[in-house]
Amino acid sequence: MERQHDRIESLNMLLSTYLPDRIRKAVKRIKEHYLNDLEEIRIRSGLPLMGVFSGSDYFISEEGVLSHSSQSALIVTPKEVNSLFLLLCEQSVYAYQDDIIRGFITLQGGHRAGICGTVVYDGDRIKAIKDISSVNIRFSRQVKGCARDIFQQLIRNRQDIHNTLILSPPRCGKTTILRDLCRLISQGLGNDSFRGLRTAVIDERSELAASFRGVPQNDLGPRTDILDGCRKSQGIEMMLRGMAPQVIVVDELGAMEDADAIRMAWNAGVRIIATAHAFGLEDFKRRLGVGQLAGKDGFERIVLLGMNNGKRWAKVMDANGNEYSALAESCRMPDGFCRMRGHGNEYVFEACRETACTGKTCGNSS
Amino acid sequence: MSLRLAERQRALAKLAEILLNLRNQICKLGIPLFMAFENVGRESNGGVWTDIFIECGNVMRQQHIDAGEAWKKVIKKMGSSIPLDESDWQVLSDFWELLGKSDRENQESILEMEKENLEMLEKKAKEAMNTKGRLYRNLGVLSGAAAVILLL
Structure with a gap:
């Protein structure tokens, strides 16, 4: 029970720190017992907001209702994806450029945001990822005692x-x-x-x-x-x-x-x-x-x-x-x-x- | 008036100095902007700018907004303590919008550009001080002399 409470706390902190307003509200409206199974939030430019709950994909509506159908889901705008990207980088893209090149940013709490967009090369080396098109926020959880x-x-x-x-x-x-x-x-x-x-x-x-x-x-x-x-x-x-x-x-x-x-x-x-x-x-x-x-x-x-x-x-x-x-x-x-x-x-x-x-x-x- | 012109020149020179430190924090150390603002505010004897930079860092940290927005908010609240002209603020305003939005290479170019802008403003401020400053000083002396004559 305590572990569940900690997880919800950590999730709330993550949501309020990083997610743009509309997406944060939608995720917060999801019923708590579903939220507990939330493993990933997938945010794609121009596409419906999606969550992965215990390994299964569900689309999320603006009211926080989960569905297999994308019809009523919240459609994420390119501006929201860009704003999310800047929030993940703490408004300092240069500070995270090495992480961005590796394809993910480590967030407070050990969570991780995977990033997709257009890759820019400098010779053989990836120099940057621009025009961010999707972000996958993966919630981490340490399993103490498993080994x-x-x-x-x-x-x-x-x-x-x-x-x-x-x-x-x-x-x-x-x-x-x-x-x-x-x-x-x-x-x-x-x-x-x-x-x-x-x-x-x-x-x-x-x-x-x-x-x-x-x-x-x-x-x-x-x-x-x-x-x-x-x-x-x-x-x-x-x-x-x-x-x-x-x-x-x-x-x-x-x-x-x-x-x-x-x-x-x-x-x-x-x-x-x-x-x-x-x-x-x-x-x-x-x-x-x-x-x-x-x-x-x-x-x-x-x-x-x-x-x-x-x-x-x-x-x-x-x-x-x-x-x-x-x-x-x-x-x-x-x-x-x-x-x-x-x-x-x-x-x-x-x-x-x-x-x-x-x-x-x-x-x-x- | 003459004193304000001298303060304006000093404020611009101090800002140029702070930007040099900021450039190091951003381009060499890769420190996030809100921390870099707080650091330059505390570390580099920022004179009249100290409180502005610390507050800017605080606003960014607490409200999760970008540097441009944070700068506008802070200047609206505390800008009156800085002896700059309206034209100076206009030249400086675009710069903050671009901070933090790109990689180190690009940020370096932006900071370089701003350094040139500041040098230009500083030069103008110096010229103003040499011409208008002397005028205001002479006017002051003459007014004093006139007052003495009248009193006699």
């Missing part, structure tokens, strides 16, 4: 953890699990089984901490230092030199130079917790560069995530793919979260078939 069961399998001793790689197809909750793992590693377990460690986060896409003007909007633990918007390879080197971390957390390995940077961290005795898009361990091993990190002398624990019939599952394995444990039923993620991520199941199912979902965990959870 607790997985974390138990990653503890080496009370002052050390295993180098861990989290693998899954997109939208299976890698980043959410990584965020909570980071919090647990930094905070410790509150008993003598594991003390917290100095943790450094290289938050290249500002998704883990969701920093807003340098202040992390998500709780990543009391011993965590965050390098926001920095490339992983450069960030790892900077952290090693400057912050003496015991653990480095990075999201979405992929680039060739990431592998060298991670080896550098290992050589310095620092543990790595990382994620990567992959349909399974074998799929990851085939990747150029980073694929070799999953072999001998590489990551010691592999966490596979997947989803079946909207239910989340996770497997913890050693580097050879031998299973330590299988955790079904969403790894403590709440129903709302499952429903949210359940959206787009076909893609996840396809991924599941190709990953460890062929194993007994997936079968059990279905």
Whole structure:
């Protein structure tokens, strides 16, 4: 109940700070029990206002009524989209130009606004996005405790953890699990089984901490230092030199130079917790560069995530793919979260078939 | 009158100085406008402009409006404390409308353009002080002398 109240509070703050008048009024008029399921507001120039509620799209009328039909929906004007864009940028486009080039702006509260428009190139580099045509405001929610069961399998001793790689197809909750793992590693377990460690986060896409003007909007633990918007390879080197971390957390390995940077961290005795898009361990091993990190002398624990019939599952394995444990039923993620991520199941199912979902965990959870 | 002309010239020179600081906050540091206004108001010994810039930052922060609108509101409320002519305000007004609406490169051009405008205004103010200022001073001296003669 308290969580729901906080969410509505956070939503109200977001609405009053950023949304143009007419859109704000329409969204505020939506009944509270629907508002609680609101995940995204999609605002497109000249098109009906749309919301995503627990994975389903609904058009929103000026009176806040939800409908599958766009006929009575509020039609957003180009002027409103432009005004929204300026509000998102705090009337200072230049201050957000690096974010705009990446396609999104991180907002107060850790929420995020995706931006579409006309891309302007300067040679091979995106220089700007002009004539903003649509904005997608995505509401963030941190799921504290969702990685607790997985974390138990990653503890080496009370002052050390295993180098861990989290693998899954997109939208299976890698980043959410990584965020909570980071919090647990930094905070410790509150008993003598594991003390917290100095943790450094290289938050290249500002998704883990969701920093807003340098202040992390998500709780990543009391011993965590965050390098926001920095490339992983450069960030790892900077952290090693400057912050003496015991653990480095990075999201979405992929680039060739990431592998060298991670080896550098290992050589310095620092543990790595990382994620990567992959349909399974074998799929990851085939990747150029980073694929070799999953072999001998590489990551010691592999966490596979997947989803079946909207239910989340996770497997913890050693580097050879031998299973330590299988955790079904969403790894403590709440129903709302499952429903949210359940959206787009076909893609996840396809991924599941190709990953460890062929194993007994997936079968059990279905 | 002569004193007001000197104050006008000083106010314009101070604004040029503030814009240089503002340029650094915008183009080099990428600080959002409302914070940049508050910073230049506090940091750079803004003289007569201090309160105006701080208030402008406050209005932007609280009312979520753009720099042009905030500037108009603040000048309407506090502009009388600044010794500028109506023609000076007109030259300066367009600039604030453009602040914050584009990328750093473009903002730099806008600030450069405004710097040139200010230099022109400053030059005019100096000329006015040299000609009209001397006239007002001489008039003052002559009036004083006339008053003394009459009293004798």
